Amino acid sequence: MRYGMVIDLNRCVGCDTCAMACKQHNGTPKGVYWSKVLRREKGKYPNSHMHYQPMLCMHCSEAECERVCPTGASYKREDGIVAIDPDKCIGCEFCVMACPYGARTKLVGIQPYYPERGLTPYEKVICGQHQTGVVGKCDFCASRLEEDKKPACVQACVAIARHFGDLDDPESEVFKLVETGKAKPLLPDVGTDPSVFYIEYHRR
Amino acid sequence: MWSLTKNEAVTFDDPDYGDLALEGEYEVEGVKLKPVFQVIKDNVKPYTPEWAEEITTVPAATTRRLAAEFVEAAQIGSTIDIDGFTFPYRPVNFFVQRGAINHTSGTYSMLAANIINGLVGAADGPGNSICQTVGPMLEPNEDGVVHCQLKNTPRAEEYIPNEWTWPPDCLDMGQFYPHRHCTPQVAWRAIVDPEKYHLEYGPKVMMCQGGNPFFNNVAYDEIEGAFKKIPFVFSVAYSFDEVTQYCDMLLPEHSSMERLGFDKLHKVTRATDDFRRRVQGFNCRQSVLEQPLYNTRDLQDITMELINRLGLKEKAYKQISGMLKMMGTGWELDPAEDYTWGDVFDRYLKAHHGEKDRKYFLEHGVCQDWYLLPLKETYGYYYFPDTKTRHPMYDNHLRSSGERVTKLCAEHECQVPGWDMDEWRKHFEPLPHWFITNDLKAPEEYDLFAVNWKTASRAFGTGGVDDNALLRDMDPWDPELNFMMLNSGTAEKKGLKDGDEVICESPDGSLGGVIKTTELLHPDCVGFAANFGHRAPFMTPFSRKGLNYNVLLTGADGCFDPVSGGVNATPQVKLTKK
Numbered sequence: 001m002r003y004g005m006v007i008d009l010n011r012c013v014g015c016d017t018c019a020m021a022c023k024q025h026n027g028t029p030k031g032v033y034w035s036k037v038l039r040r041e042k043g044k045y046p047n048s049h050m051h052y053q054p055m056l057c058m059h060c061s062e063a064e065c066e067r068v069c070p071t072g073a074s075y076k077r078e079d080g081i082v083a084i085d086p087d088k089c090i091g092c093e094f095c096v097m098a099c100p101y102g103a104r105t106k107l108v109g110i111q112p113y114y115p116e117r118g119l120t121p122y123e124k125v126i127c128g129q130h131q132t133g134v135v136g137k138c139d140f141c142a143s144r145l146e147e148d149k150k151p152a153c154v155q156a157c158v159a160i161a162r163h164f165g166d167l168d169d170p171e172s173e174v175f176k177l178v179e180t181g182k183a184k185p186l187l188p189d190v191g192t193d194p195s196v197f198y199i200e201y202h203r204r
Numbered sequence: 205m206w207s208l209t210k211n212e213a214v215t216f217d218d219p220d221y222g223d224l225a226l227e228g229e230y231e232v233e234g235v236k237l238k239p240v241f242q243v244i245k246d247n248v249k250p251y252t253p254e255w256a257e258e259i260t261t262v263p264a265a266t267t268r269r270l271a272a273e274f275v276e277a278a279q280i281g282s283t284i285d286i287d288g289f290t291f292p293y294r295p296v297n298f299f300v301q302r303g304a305i306n307h308t309s310g311t312y313s314m315l316a317a318n319i320i321n322g323l324v325g326a327a328d329g330p331g332n333s334i335c336q337t338v339g340p341m342l343e344p345n346e347d348g349v350v351h352c353q354l355k356n357t358p359r360a361e362e363y364i365p366n367e368w369t370w371p372p373d374c375l376d377m378g379q380f381y382p383h384r385h386c387t388p389q390v391a392w393r394a395i396v397d398p399e400k401y402h403l404e405y406g407p408k409v410m411m412c413q414g415g416n417p418f419f420n421n422v423a424y425d426e427i428e429g430a431f432k433k434i435p436f437v438f439s440v441a442y443s444f445d446e447v448t449q450y451c452d453m454l455l456p457e458h459s460s461m462e463r464l465g466f467d468k469l470h471k472v473t474r475a476t477d478d479f480r481r482r483v484q485g486f487n488c489r490q491s492v493l494e495q496p497l498y499n500t501r502d503l504q505d506i507t508m509e510l511i512n513r514l515g516l517k518e519k520a521y522k523q524i525s526g527m528l529k530m531m532g533t534g535w536e537l538d539p540a541e542d543y544t545w546g547d548v549f550d551r552y553l554k555a556h557h558g559e560k561d562r563k564y565f566l567e568h569g570v571c572q573d574w575y576l577l578p579l580k581e582t583y584g585y586y587y588f589p590d591t592k593t594r595h596p597m598y599d600n601h602l603r604s605s606g607e608r609v610t611k612l613c614a615e616h617e618c619q620v621p622g623w624d625m626d627e628w629r630k631h632f633e634p635l636p637h638w639f640i641t642n643d644l645k646a647p648e649e650y651d652l653f654a655v656n657w658k659t660a661s662r663a664f665g666t667g668g669v670d671d672n673a674l675l676r677d678m679d680p681w682d683p684e685l686n687f688m689m690l691n692s693g694t695a696e697k698k699g700l701k702d703g704d705e706v707i708c709e710s711p712d713g714s715l716g717g718v719i720k721t722t723e724l725l726h727p728d729c730v731g732f733a734a735n736f737g738h739r740a741p742f743m744t745p746f747s748r749k750g751l752n753y754n755v756l757l758t759g760a761d762g763c764f765d766p767v768s769g770g771v772n773a774t775p776q777v778k779l780t781k782k
Contacts, residue, residue, distance in 0.1 A: 015660035016678055023674055030677055039683055041723050045691055048723040113673035114744055121497060 002061070002080035003140055004167035004195035005154070006177040007054050010202060011161035014039060014052035021156035022056075025141060027126030029110040034103075034138040035153050049203060054161070056153065057082060057103040057138035058186065058194030065095035065104065073135075080167070080195055081140050089134035096135060100190045104137045140164075167195060206230045206239055213237075216348045216594055240597045244319060247635045261728070274298070278324035286330060287580040294324055295331030303657070306773035308643050310765045312636035315599055319636075322597050328584030338481055338577065340587035342595075350593045365605045368612050371404050376769075379612075380620040382605045384769030388421055389759025390621075395430040401621050412439040413457075413503055418446035419738060420665055422757040422771055423712075440503050443671060444742035456500040458491070464502055465489040466549055481582040484575045486557065488549070488565050504545035512542060524548065530555040598634040602767065606632025622761020631766050643763045643772045646711050650776035652694075654708065655729045656753045659684060662734035670736045676746040682733075686750040687720035689731035690779075695721045698779060705782040710775040712758040716782070717751050730777060 014037050022028070022035035038053040059082045066074045066082060073088035074095050096104045110127050112119045119127070130136060141151035149155065154162040165172035174197075177183045183197035207214045209222025213232045226241040238246070253264035277296045284293035298317040305313050326332035328342060335341050345351035365382035372379055375391040394401035410431075417427050431437055431450035438453040448454055466488040511520040521537035528548075530536045535555035537543060543551075550562050557564075580586050606629050613619050620628050630639060659682060662669045669675050679685045688708055695701060704719045708730060725731045736750025756775050758764075764771045 013660050014682075016675075016681070017661070019678060019681075020661075020674060030673075033678075033681075036678075036681055039681070041683075043723060045693070045723045045725070045727070050724060113677065116745070 001078065001169075002167045002195060003059065003145070004080065004165070004174050004178075004197065005056075005140075005151075006163045006174045006183045006197045006199065008161045008163070008199040009052065010199060011159040012037070012052045012054055013159050013161075014050065015158060017156045017158050018054055018153035018162070021152040022138070025144070025152035027129055028136070029107065029123070029127045029130065030113050031111060032105050032107060032136065034105075034136065051201060053198075054153075055101065055103070056196065057140075058101050058192065058196045059140065060192035060194045062191060062193045064098040064100065064190075064192055068094040068098040070094065077142075079145075081142060082137075083139050083142070084135060084137065086131045086134045086136075091133045091135065093135065100187050100192065101194075104135050106135045107132050206237075216591060241323075244323075244597060244635065247637070251638065261726070274320070275324060278326060280324055284330050286583075287578045289580040289586060291329050291580075291583065291585055292325055293330060294326035296324060296326050297321065297332045298326075299333065302773060303655070305765075305768065306770045308641035308763060308765050308772050309631065309639070310770050310772075311602075311631065311767040312638075314768075315636045318599075319597060322595060327595055330583060334582075335584045338582045340584075342584045342588050342593050344588065344593040348591070348594045350588075350595055363601075365601070365608075368609070370402075370612075370616055372402050375401075375403070375407070377401060377621065380609060381766050381769055382609060383602070383767050387764075387769040388417060389423060389426075389764065389771060390761070392417070392421075392423065392426045392430040393761070394621075396426065396433055402618060407434050408436065410434045410437045412437065412441070412447050412451065414440075416445050416447050416665075419670075419735070419752065420754065422754050422759040424755065426759075440506055442500075443668075443747075444740055445671075445738065446740045449740055449742075455506050456498070457506075458496055458500045458502050462491040462493055462496045462500070462502075463489060464491060464504070464545060464549060466552065478579055478582065479576075482577040482579060484577060485570075486553075487570060490566065502545055504548075508543060508545055508548070528552050528555070600634045602632045603634050620761075620766070623766065624762065627762060628766050641763075641772075643758065643775065646776035650709075650711065650778045651728075652730050652777050652779065653728055653774050654710065654732065654753070654756050654777045655725075655774055656732045656735070659733050665735040669734070670738065670750070671743065671747045673744070673746065676749070679749075683720065684731075684733035686718075686736065687733075688717040688751070688779075689722045689725050689733070690719055691725045691727040691729070692721040692723060694727045695719060700779070700781065707780045707782060708756065708777050709780065710756040710758075710777045712760075712775065713755040715751055715753070715755050730779060 016037055019033055019036045022033070026034060028034055035054070035056045038055055040051045040053070042049055042051045059080055061076075061080070063074070063076060063082045066076055069075075070092060071088045071090055073085045073090070075083060075085065077083055091106055093106050096106055107130055109132050110119065110123070110130070112123060114120065141149070141153075144151060144155075150164050151162075154164045163173045163177060165174040167174055167178065169175055177199070178197055183199050185194040185197055205214050205216060205218075205221060206212075206225040206228070207218070207221045207223070208225050210220070213230070214221045225239050227239065227245065228242060229236055229238050231237070253267035256262060256267060257264045274296055278294045280294070282293040283290050285291075298320045300314050300317045304310070304317075307313065321327055321333050328334050342350045363383075366378040366384075368379045368382075370379070375394045376384070376387040377390050377394065378384065378387075381387050381390075390401070394403055395407060398404075398406045418424055421427060428450065431447075436453075437451045438455065439448050439451040440455045440457050441448050441451075442457045442459060466486065511517055517539045521539050525531050525536035530552060533555035535551040537548065537551070546562065553561050553565070609620070610625065610629060613625070619625050627642070630637075656664070658664055661675060661678075662685075688706060690698075690700065700706065700719050700721075702719060702721055706717060706719055708715045708717060722731070732751055732753040734750075735753055736747075737752035738747040739752075740747075756777060757771055757773065758775070759771045
């Protein structure tokens with residue numbers, strides 16, 4: 001089994017709902033994004049458009065983060081998810097530097113959204129689950145998967161741009177999308193064999 | 205209709221009308237008349253694609269291509285079966301929104317779109333523009349012309365003009381702007397100078413809740429003047445925004461996570477899928493906390509207490525019971541009793557959902573017995589198919605309203621305050637026509653148009669997005685936000701580059717900001733994404749970041765659309781490097 005995701009860039013509208021759903025489910029503190037959307041203008045006026053590139057951990061089969069981790073904190077689960085054991089992480093940030101996708105963030109401290117007032121009661125509850133001094137990242141919402149729910153970003157996507165499932169299951173939607181050859185990984189040349197694929201944007 | 209077969213005028217329901225004339229001129233009872241298609245054709249004759257290209261810079265060839273593609277895509281003559289009912293199938297829609305209609309002559313943009321949709325038969329059917337409310341709203345009158353049934357529904361005034369009252373009985377001058385959605389820009393001036401606006405009274409008390417005209421309207425100084433003039437102003441507020449700065453009293457309100465709200469699921473047509481058009485049910489929002497964090501209350505509870513304290517129970521309870529359709533159910537509100545909003549909620553549930561009370565909703569979240577309307581019943585055409593309702597190709601009611609108000613003004617020896625009556629009347633014609641409106645007459649030095657748009661996650665300032673900590677934290681990810689966007693070619697011509705601090709000035713206001721060049725914007729425009737930039741000192745610091753586009757706009761009399769009430773959202777501006 002290998003969990004994976006296919007994101008259709010033709011459907012993404014750059015609304016950040018995925019980023020917000022991720023923050024709400026995972027309670028990542030201010031400035032920390034396990035899921036985000038990068039934007040870049042392409043073309044010259046009047047033949048120009050905004051390109052949206054949703055980003056998250058690619059859950060690579062050949063994960064550089066796992067390879068460089070000196071303590072074994074970064075590890076690959078049997079279901080293909082690249083996870084972090086916070087109790088083993090020493091915050092050396094080798095993995096942050098090694099990740100070609102900028103998916104990892106070391107939580108130095110929890111900054112309040114309202115600096116003049118300190119942490120709100122909500123922040124205390126939702127951000128309190130994160131250990132400072134260790135690295136965090138997307139885990140495909142593993143806790144939701146245990147409840148047979150999709151990752152929060154997939155569930156929340158208003159444009160139905162995200163598809164999630166088992167890349168090893170020929171009956172799964174993600175398997176079929178990858179099989180078409182239209183879904184490609186990001187930076188394939190770095191040899192990390194990601195589990196997140198993108199259907200390229202084609203201007204109509 | 206003129207029957208070519210009979211060579212005579214026929215009524216719309218004549219079963220033997222035969223071939224109908226689209227063009228030409230015919231005499232009926234001594235009067236020369238043209239079929240509507242000929243009238244429209246004559247009206248648009250001067251407005252060629254080449255004429256439009258000079259104003260808009262859209263190449264004439266592009267306009268012609270779009271027109272051809274629109275007609276081709278309309279698939280005129282095709283049908284579609286839905287739930288066993290055959291509809292005409294016209295999968296096209298010329299849909300105008302803020303960018304097109306928030307101009308002083310914006311109503312004419314809407315009329316043009318309506319006419320183009322109507323010409324290909326794309327109205328109230330699958331794939332095209334549909335009525336804003338589901339149901340048999342398009343009943344014909346005795347002449348077979350659609351007679352809108354939207355009275356007492358939101359935005360009904362767009363179809364059914366406000367009645368004339370004298371002296372005026374509302375601050376925003378609804379009798380002078382009979383189809384306006386709202387004209388708050390007029391109300392502020394009327395509060396400051398009631399005599400000029402023919403008012404015999406001025407408000408003594410104002411209750412504010414849920415809105416922030418300082419942030420969302422135009423002419424900050426005029427709003428400030430109105431707030432200062434009213435002797436007692438109080439606000440039910442969640443944050444210390446601009447409105448609260450001008451209030452005599454604040455009543456602190458629950459946050460959105462603490463509120464109790466309930467609403468019937470209205471069948472709305474502007475939805476992302478057909479579920480919202482079909483569903484008939486109920487939703488409720490309940491606090492995520494057992495107790496509120498601070499000494500705040502629900503707006504509705506504050507309102508219920510005000511009703512009690514002001515001795516308005518008899519009237520208000522009747523209105524609430526009527527509004528919630530509880531009359532005659534045994535659960536209507538009894539003026540002998542006092543209720544909290546939670547009590548009203550309970551009674552509403554019992555009136556409409558039997559034993560499913562608030563406790564049920566707390567346990568189950570939603571009412572499961574909703575009913576889905578068959579899809580075919582969500583289209584207006586279903587109720588009045590074929591020739592049962594005629595849709596007018598031009599808006600004759602506009603001319604009627606214009607003539608009516610002009611006549612009544614003459615009778616009362618007044619005019620629409622601040623307007624030249626000839627200029628005002630230009631806006632009340634049944635077919636669109638082009639003219640230079642007052643707000644497009646800025647001196648030549650104002651060489652750009654300022655434009656403003658929603659981003660995918662920020663619908664201007666709606667929903668408090670400007671004050672949402674999580675969203676504002678994400679600002680840096682979106683290069684559009686908090687900058688003045690300028691076409692890179694235009695920037696080069698003006699000697700500007702990324703990061704330059706500039707002043708953007710319209711004839712009515714100015715705004716300082718930082719340039720970001722882009723390839724996404726027309727060379728004649730400077731762009732502002734969403735709406736930010738609060739001024740209130742007690743709001744969170746991030747709320748004060750960004751640009752408040754509205755300071756560039758005007759709502760002056762004579763400078764807004766007197767039909768819709770909309771202000772021009774595309775002012776002429778100039779940029780000056782700091």
